[in-house]
Amino acid sequence: MEKMNQAYEKVKMLVGMEVDEEAATSADDPAGNSFMDEFNRQCTLTTTQRFYGFAICLAAGLTCTLLSMLVFFHPIKFGIMFTFGNLLALGSTAFLIGPKRQVNMMLDPIRIYATAIYLASMIVALFCALYVRNKLLTLLAIILEFGALIWYSLSYIPFARSMVSKVMLACFDTEF
Structure with missing residues (x-):
């Protein structure tokens, strides 16, 4: 029991x-009592408020991501909108499970590398778009960010990353 x-x-x-x-x-x-424990206690929401917060944040993130496609040929604007949309979509799950649980799941040994690469690629994309203002570097950073987003998302599906790795190895295997 x-x-x-x-x-x-x-x-x-x-x-x-x-x-x-x-x-x-x-x-x-x-x-x-750590900082996150205290933060979670101060941020108590009802279930309805959590779902509304999740829906609004996710909708805003998806909207920013989709709107970024309109400025695809302007890599700097695209990089900012795409990354901001990713941050909003990533933050939306904190409404459902709480910020402490979100951080704990992101720092789980299974997905720590995927999280680090994903967050680093977001920082690099924003750096290239806002500071360097180089279209080629921004576009390369966005491609890296998109790949990291896929790899990070696959870390939440059991056996998905190993399956994708095996498929990619089979597709690009040059031995007959």
Whole structure:
């Protein structure tokens, strides 16, 4: 019965519902109050508010991403809009699962490298678009960002990255 309660609490945490404080602290970090714990306690939202926040943030992110296609031939504007859309879409999931859970999932050993490459590619794209203002570098950074976004997204699907890796190796294998 204890395992059922723990599983139920984890499901509630995953969808962003309120969990019992003692269960949450015993399951997570017993070290005490960190900044993220305090931030999560101050940012309590109802389930309806979480869904609205998620929907609005995701819609804004997708809108920015789609609008970036209109300025595709202006790589600097495209890079800014595309990256801002990605940031909004990435932040939308924090409404559902909470910012602490979002950061913990992003720093999970399974996806730490995908997260690092994805965030670094966003920074490089914004740097090339805003500071360097080089169209070719911005376009290359956006291609890197798009690839990193796909790889990062695949990290949430079980066995997806290994399957894609095997397919790519089979497609580009030069031995007969």
